[in-house]
Amino acid sequence: MPTEPDIAVEALRDKLTSASRVDKNAIEKDLAFAPKFDASGLITAVTVDADSGEVLMVAYMNEESLAQTLAMGEAVYFSRSRQKLWHKGATSGHTQEVIEIRTDCDQDALVLRVRQKGPGCCHAGYGSCFYRSVPLAAEQTGAALVLHQIADATYNPEDVY
Amino acid sequence: MPTEPDIAVEALRDKLTSASRVDKNAIEKDLAFAPKFDASGLITAVTVDADSGEVLMVAYMNEESLAQTLAMGEAVYFSRSRQKLWHKGATSGHTQEVIEIRTDCDQDALVLRVRQKGPGCCHAGYGSCFYRSVPLAAEQTGAALVLHQIADATYNPEDVY
16 A cells, blocks of 8 residues: 655645746756656656666656655556556555656656565566567577567466456 | 678568567567557667666667667667657767667567767766656655756766767
């Protein structure tokens, strides 16, 4: 279950909404947080393990999910397939404690450094969603591009979902 | 300058284009590379330092840029602002040698593990584009959300661009 937000989510949303993105130079150089949400109202969020640095997943946030994440300290995304807020781990118990959020030069992407609870972040049964690698040039011999499995499953999704 | 591709980029594009995405289960469990490009023809690429694991940047690729990257072994993106292929470092010399590319469960995102040439990947003068962090709940006291600077500049962009 989510912990009680320290600060009203609504107040945080107001701060996100009111931030100006007019001055491109200021966006890059200054310290006002003015995240850019795309035409669908979303910003890309890359989630990495706070300790190992491993990329766990790539997801998206709208203003509401970012405000909830900042208030709660647990990752809340916006599911594009289900078109609704997605408090990660609400079903599986595999929540993500947010240690730090970083933004990039043009403030149109976020990196979440998290402590992942449970055996993994991926609904397919892996610690990270990135459990396969793409063949580079030297290996590309056949008709199709065959991925390499680079991680073992850490749990059985059927036990959780 | 890019090195000569080992394999024709066109052949690689064909392999990317012909991959089937009909079977959702196979996309997650099998080893056929079938990347999902969005309505704009793009896939999200998260670029990390191959040694430290630090996230350097978030960018996008179309089929052509992914094929060129696979063939050349250097990162080639698609610039959304300029709407054209972007061989990273072609102007600055700050190319990215690709060590590994990973894809996620639904194959709609990539992680590039690279060795960054030169003083940094960010046009604003930093090693990583993620040189600022977002205040978490306990620190949110003022009217605006004030970022923290978490990295020093590594070069002067005016010397390069």
